[in-house]
Structure formats: structure tokens, C-alpha cells
Amino acid sequence: MRHGHLESPTITYETWGELNFQKDNGILLFTGLSPSAHAASSEVDPSSGWWEQMVGESKPIDTTKYFVICVNSLGSCFGSTGPTSINPETAEPYRLAFPVLTIEDIARSGHEVVKSLGLDRLHSVVGASMGGMTSIAYAILFPEIAESVVSISGSARAAPFAISLRSLQREIIQSDPIWNEGNYDVTEEPVLGMRLARKLGMLTYRSAAELEQRFGRELIPEERQTGESFGLDFEVESYLEAHANKFIGTFDANCYLYLSRAMDLFDVADHGGSVEHGLARVGASRALVIGVETDLLFPISHQKRIADGLVDGKREVIFHSLESIQGHDAFLVDMDRFRPILCDFFNCSMNQPGKLREA
């Protein structure tokens, strides 16, 4: 692993809402592996964001009340410095000369944005999936900053099963001859490797129960079948194909490798000798931890461990184990379960059925 440093990295971010006079209504939002900083639509960019139903006026994270900042992770490819950025030393893209990236690096670079905006405290630091790791890392590294922490479908340390699944995705990408040790041309990306890796990713993001319910053993209608040996026969195969094709061209392969590995390397035990000692360093006075029972990649036992580790007798800790069948991706799709919980935590005035549902 190549350790190193970056000279003056750029961190791209978007904000919604207004910072209040006391400068204490900021919410810092970290993303999963692949999203940009565009969490929600805005006047500047009216296109839908990746958490459109969660962030906005009269939404659970209400931007009439909070000043929401979403950062594009360091190492990503949507404006923040990453493997596709130009290395000032060589005037070429970093590619694999980019140093090893960690979740802590992403958390620290997010904090640079917070400081540059003039905030010295936050109402909350929030994230899901990789972002659920990053929000915990942030609350450990900067215990005085965020009053509360929200970690959704995250983990305090990557497990070997998740490491293996991500490792295989990376190997699939690296096996595409077009990848060329990371030196592919941006106009010709390792599309095959990315498509296959994405399919494997999808299978870890959803659940067997959901695929059963949505597709069962339904066959593709004959007119859509290709007739090839081992072509797509089942609807579930066609679904994965469509999703993987949609991903192609939207994300850089080297960035994918770095961010994927960053998750493997994450271990709260690096902060204090054990996961429990690490979690004890979290400074927030309130914590919301959510997990999904069908999550294969970040299993519910990991969120339970975070929640248990945060209980210290002083801090308020809310833990939800959700029955959603949508697996790891539930926070993006099962909004009926997630919205009321976030709404309650952020004391929103969202007027929707389920708002008052008890935990």
C-alpha cells in the first residue's frame, strides 16, 4: 500500500438552507461509495439528488431549518481530488499514484469544508453505507464539533466477508485488459470490468427476499430473448444487466478501487485499541443508528455493535433494526421506513402518514 500526501486537495460540496446566526444548525452529510455531493435538488441544480426524498424543504432533514452540507468524498470523481485529478508533480492524472485513501481522510477533508464555511460546531454529522463509517470516524476525530451523529447501515470495522466481496469486485475491474494497470484513457474505460463489478455490487446491496418478491422465476418474454447460449433468460438477470449498464460511464474505475479499499481498511479499533474504546471517543451527545435486517454487506450486528458501543450513560442513543427486505440499499428506496425515523430525530414538521409512528 502506497502511503503519501496530497498537496492542496479540492473538496467539492453543495449546501442547502441557511446558516443561522448562532452558526449551530449545520448538518454535514457524507455519501456512500458512488454518489456526488448532489444529495438534493436546488435552485442552482434542479435535478433530483441521491437523497431527494430526505433532504429539502419540509422533508425529514428540513432545509428551512438546517444548513445542510454534502461533500463529494476525497478520492471520488465528482469534483473532489481523486485518482482522475491532475497530479501537480507530473501534470498527469494521479491514477494509481494517488496515495492510499482511508475513511479518516474523507472525514478530515469534510471537516476542512466545515471550517472553511466558518462553522466551529455542527448540529449533526450524518451518513449511510460508506458514509455511515465516515460519520463515526468524524465524530471520533472531531469529538467537539457535532452535537449528534447519525450512522445508517454502516460499520465500525469492515468484516472479512464484505472485504472479500469488495476485493473480488476490484479484481474483476483490474482483470479488464482495458484497465491497463490503471492507465486507461478516460475516453475508453474498462466498461466490461465495471459492469461485472457493479452486478456483484448490486447483489450485495439488495436482498434475496426482495429479488424473490420482485422477480421470482419469471422468464424474459421470448421476443426479448437473444437466443444466445447462456444469454439472459430470467427477468432477474435482465434487471441486473439494466442496472449495471446504467452505472457504466458514471463512475471512474480507479476511484472505485480507492473508495472500495478505504472501506476495507476502516476499523474503529485503530482509535483506541478496540472497537469499544474507539466508539467511546465519539463526542456527540445524541446518536441515531439504523440498520436493516436483510443487509448482507453491512449486517445488522454491525449497527447493533455501534449502538451498544455508543451507550455511555450520558449520551442518548437511538437504535433501529428495520425489517425492510431491501437490504443494504434500503436507505435509498424504503423511504416509508427511513423518513419518519430521520424526521423524528431532526424534529421535523413533515406532515406525512407515519410521521408519528413510534420506534
Next chain:
Amino acid sequence: MRHGHLESPTITYETWGELNFQKDNGILLFTGLSPSAHAASSEVDPSSGWWEQMVGESKPIDTTKYFVICVNSLGSCFGSTGPTSINPETAEPYRLAFPVLTIEDIARSGHEVVKSLGLDRLHSVVGASMGGMTSIAYAILFPEIAESVVSISGSARAAPFAISLRSLQREIIQSDPIWNEGNYDVTEEPVLGMRLARKLGMLTYRSAAELEQRFGRELIPEERQTGESFGLDFEVESYLEAHANKFIGTFDANCYLYLSRAMDLFDVADHGGSVEHGLARVGASRALVIGVETDLLFPISHQKRIADGLVDGKREVIFHSLESIQGHDAFLVDMDRFRPILCDFFNCSMNQPGKLREA
């Protein structure tokens, strides 16, 4: 999908023990995807077989008592006719000209062996994994033959999650340029595709809990690290690499595709309109169904469904849901749990601790 027929296929088999005078002590054994007919060592071939601890003298399937027949599946590459065999019409290997293969084809060709050996009944038909599907198919197709049926870690119908995982393995193999639409030379196989597909297979054959227990987050010692970006850093990555490399050169890629797809296509509902109607056609008077709670690929709910479907008020049905952490592969490795159950069912006189353990 290319339907067709085979002219005089060969089925390779091995036998252990002696057929008794009544010709009613035969046990027909179907394999999982990759094994040969060599289930256990013998005088002819003293090398260890794939179920060495289960089949033999004074073992749970006791060959001093039973006449055990194990067939190499039709479509495989260990002597039985498959995609690597010579197509008599072209004098070339079948490759993708091999017709679509089904689990029922494997069951029927196994029955040809039974008939050729002069048996018109069997004490039992037994199988695990793909073989657990095949033993059920056999008992449906030939309800008068086997007095009992044993289905281990099998399924009455492939679920979309398992189909997706196998489909992705096939696509990975097919994406290897060496595969060349199935027309690779036997001296130069699609090693890369097979290696990656095998890794994905391994991740579906074992469980997250087992990887956690065996490897945790242990790092490879520095002297064994390659220093490559995104090389192997964790012991679990090294384990998968070693297993995948061991598989290379032992199994033909096209055969893998055909057998893998055969599992996807299996649905007991094809026999009678529903899974329940299909299972009702099973003719055996005793059934043993075993599943493992950590099985990701053939989840325990599938074995439960088989067991429930076999209960008809007359048949004796024994169902075991095992707590093994070794997932789908437990029947090959967690012998302390599996041996006593098979021993009890086959009334063996095995003298080992655990033999008398209650179900």
C-alpha cells in the same frame, strides 16, 4: 436455449460394496457441480474421494452393507458425456453445440446406470447441493425405484438470488477473451474467468460467520505482500486466491456453464404445476432432508419447503436444520454434524462419538 438430444451418451460411475442377493441394497449418489464419480477411495483408485469420510467400510454410508453407485453427472467432464466430448456428427467437441442440460437429464442418465447394473430398485437416492436437487428429481421421475430419498442443502426450485449469483459467474467466465464463445483450446483454458468465478462461488459456499471466525481482519505478513496497489492485503483475500488457484485446471469452463445453468432451470413445479404437487409425486417411503442455517446459496427455507412438501401422512420425513457456520459447503467439511445424521438414517454401526446424538 438450444434444445436437442444426445446419441448414446456415456455415463461414468464408480461403485463400492456388493449388490446383495435381493438386489435391494443399492444407494445411488448424485454429486454437486464439480466433483467426479470418485466419492471415496477404493482398491481400484486409492486416492481420497470427495465424500471420503461419509462413504466406505464402517462409515455412515457403510459399503460393507450397501452397494453404492456414484455417477459423474451428464454434462460434466470426468468421463461422462459433456461439452468436452466428441460430437459424433462433427467429430469435434460439442462445446456450445451441447444441448441445454437439465437436472432431470442428470437424474435420467443416472437411472440408466442403475438399470445397466441390473437393479430395479434402490435402497436410497442421495445427493447434496446440485445433487440434492437431482435426488429429488430422481424420486419424482422414478417413484417406484428408491425406497428412500436424501436431499442435503438442495432446493425444489432455484431462487432468483442464486440464479443471479450463478449467472454472474457464467458471465465472468464468458467475459474472458480466452473463452472465445466456448471455442478455447483445451491446452489454453479461460483461467482468469474461471479463477474469478470460483472466488465468487467460494463466497456463496461459505458463510460470513466462518470467514469472521477464521480470518477476522488479519493482514498477510509483510514478507508475503506483493506491494502492488490493490494487491492481497488481508488473509481472507489470500485464502480465496489459494482456493481459486487450486480449482484452475481441474474443471472445464463450458461444462461449468452447462451444469450451473441446469441448477437455475430446476423447478419441481414443472412436475405437477406447483412445488407442492411436484413433491407429492416423490415415491420414497422415507426421506431425509438436511439444511444449514448459514447457507446463502440454498437457504434453509428451501430445505424446509422440501421437507414440508414430502410430509404426506404415510412417508417418514426427517428434517434437520443445522447450526453449522460453514454455509453451503458444510456437508463437505462439518462432518461432526453430518456423519451422525447419515449414520442414523442408514442404520450404520459406526463407532464414533456423536453417533448416538439425538436429532
